Amino acid sequence: MILILYLTIVIMIISNIMMFLSIILSKKSYMDREKCSPFECGFDPESFARIPFSLHFFLITVIFLIFxxxxxxxxxxxxxxxxxxxxxxxxxxxxxMFVLLLGLYHEWNQNMLNWTN
Structure with a gap:
């Protein structure tokens, strides 16, 4: 029982030393605010979240996921x-394949595959 206690203490000490060394030796810079900010799909996180985006681009991404x-x-x-x-x-x-080609024809017929409007 005492062996398990000693082993647990040794493991805790080693893991704490490793975490402390990783904090000291890391090259992370807190000076660059732009790199630390989150980046989501090209939207600036500090701006208004409900800015309009291209519905056509959204539909093309949905079509890509389906295919x-x-x-x-x-x-x-x-x-x-x-x-x-x-x-x-x-x-x-x-x-x-018929269902796939039928869906592709429908999307082509509706001009959903064009990148420009």
């Missing part, structure tokens, strides 16, 4: 080729 998730869902289709019936695999892949 990114859909591409991540395509990856498991390749190993499934050897485990399933070819006809069922082909119908599933064709339906998935």
């Amino acid at each position: 990114d998730v859909e591409i991540a869902l395509i990856f498991p289709i390749i190993p499934l080729f050897k485990m399933t019936n070819f006809f069922i695999w082909f119908k599933m892949c064709f339906f998935f």
Whole structure:
């Protein structure tokens, strides 16, 4: 029991020494206020939080996230080729790609893929 107590005390001393050394040896400068301030999406944190932003840019990011998730869902289709019936695999892949292309056509038709308004 006394051994566990000594071991705990030694561990606490070593960890406190390491934390103290890291504080002393760190190269962090508190002089640069700009580097210490948070940076979020290009907005200045000291300004008004409800400034308008481009809705078109927001929609493009949402479209990117949707297609990114859909591409991540395509990856498991390749190993499934050897485990399933070819006809069922082909119908599933064709339906998935058809839905993706239909969504892409709709977004293209609505001019949501244009970077400029």
